[in-house]
Amino acid sequence: MPRRKGAPEVNAGSMADIAFLLLIFFLVTTTIETDAGLDRMLPPMEPPEEDVVIKQKNIFTVNINKNGQLLVEDELMDLKGLRSAAMAFLENGADGSCNYCGGRKDPASSDNPSKAIISLKNDRETKYSTYITVQNELVGAYNDLRNREAQKLFGRDFTEMESEYLNPETPSNVRDDLKDKVKRVQDMFPQKLSEAETSTN
Amino acid sequence: MAKFAKKKDGDLPAVSTASLPDIVFMLLFFFMTVTTMKDSSLLVENTLPNASEIKKLEKKDRVIYIYVGKPTQEYQKVFGTEPKIQLNDKFASVDEVGSYILAERAKKPQELQNVLTTALKVDKDANMGLIADIKQQLREVNALKVNYTTYEGNAFNNLQ
Numbered sequence: 001m002p003r004r005k006g007a008p009e010v011n012a013g014s015m016a017d018i019a020f021l022l023l024i025f026f027l028v029t030t031t032i033e034t035d036a037g038l039d040r041m042l043p044p045m046e047p048p049e050e051d052v053v054i055k056q057k058n059i060f061t062v063n064i065n066k067n068g069q070l071l072v073e074d075e076l077m078d079l080k081g082l083r084s085a086a087m088a089f090l091e092n093g094a095d096g097s098c099n100y101c102g103g104r105k106d107p108a109s110s111d112n113p114s115k116a117i118i119s120l121k122n123d124r125e126t127k128y129s130t131y132i133t134v135q136n137e138l139v140g141a142y143n144d145l146r147n148r149e150a151q152k153l154f155g156r157d158f159t160e161m162e163s164e165y166l167n168p169e170t171p172s173n174v175r176d177d178l179k180d181k182v183k184r185v186q187d188m189f190p191q192k193l194s195e196a197e198t199s200t201n
Numbered sequence: 202m203a204k205f206a207k208k209k210d211g212d213l214p215a216v217s218t219a220s221l222p223d224i225v226f227m228l229l230f231f232f233m234t235v236t237t238m239k240d241s242s243l244l245v246e247n248t249l250p251n252a253s254e255i256k257k258l259e260k261k262d263r264v265i266y267i268y269v270g271k272p273t274q275e276y277q278k279v280f281g282t283e284p285k286i287q288l289n290d291k292f293a294s295v296d297e298v299g300s301y302i303l304a305e306r307a308k309k310p311q312e313l314q315n316v317l318t319t320a321l322k323v324d325k326d327a328n329m330g331l332i333a334d335i336k337q338q339l340r341e342v343n344a345l346k347v348n349y350t351t352y353e354g355n356a357f358n359n360l361q
Contacts, residue, residue, distance in 0.1 A: 015222035023229040035264075035320060036255040037350035045340045068360070079360065124330030128323050129250040129359035131332075132349060136252040136356040143254050159254075168259060195336075 058110050060089045060118045066125035086141035090116050117192045145189045158185050245270035245287050250325040251354030265305045270324030284327040298338040318346045
């Protein structure tokens with residue numbers, strides 16, 4: 001008997017489901033990952049016009065040797081104590097011009113936060129991970145102080161305000177408002193972290 | 202009763218879903234092509250250190266990447282186990298960093314050329330000597346904004 005119809009049609013009804021499954025799989029697994037890390041500025045190549053005289057007491061020296069040991073202000077220190085030591089130095093406020101500092105006003109330490117400089121030196125054989133930990137603690141010291149002041153002034157963390165300000169998705173009117181606040185807190189504790197060229201010996 | 206009621210004439214015919222798979226496949230291919238990140242394949246080991254005070258690197262088009270670490274297993278026979286620099290898809294020496302940055306900068310649109318960040322993706326076991334040389338190179342070409350790319354985590358985990 002001759003066939004009336006051609007070959008029976010394959011049911012393609014579930015094809016859409018299979019394709020959707022694939023689509024969802026790719027949507028979930030391919031993430032547009034954003035990298036994160038510590039932002040730093042390198043010093044420019046050309047030296048400043050005139051030599052600036054900085055008092056020794058306004059410099060907080062941090063040396064890292066090749067074994068990952070820390071020499072802070074000529075004393076051996078554990079990495080865990082670095083953050084609090086740096087914070088104590090930054091908000092020392094010896095000349096009394098800083099009314100928001102809670103420091104000890106030790107005359108042998110920094111005059112005020114805008115003059116306080118942290119100088120970081122490392123050996124050529126220092127491990128990168130140690131260096132990052134030290135950088136992290138020093139940036140953390142600044143962030144802790146800034147957060148504290150931002151909490152007092154605006155009732156929220158500085159780091160949170162800054163990331164909202166830097167986020168391009170934040171509406172522009174919010175950002176304009178945040179800009180002044182962020183700037184104000186930044187100026188209270190300006191980040192002055194100098195990195196000299198690494199010592200060779 | 203085993204008989205289905207016959208469709209009456211005048212009912213709306215069912216919308217054909219035969220083209221649905223094609224539409225979805227089109228979507229699928231769109232996402233497959235758009236979201237795959239064309240990242241240069243790594244020739245070096247790249248276990249980043251941890252840090253907690255991190256900032257996100259927004260806008261990929263404003264970032265130039267430099268990878269540092271010791272060569273992976275398959276390249277160790279040729280290049281040894283000392284940490285090396287990887288620029289794009291090949292190993293490079295320190296002196297090439299400056300010209301690489303300049304070349305990458307020239308590729309970017311004019312308005313972005315002043316806001317570029319250099320992301321240093323450095324293996325946690327690398328030595329600072331190499332990093333210092335790279336930093337010196339970056340200073341020479343005036344690429345002063347750097348980002349030490351890290352994982353988010355407790356920084357003290359690095360020391361173990």
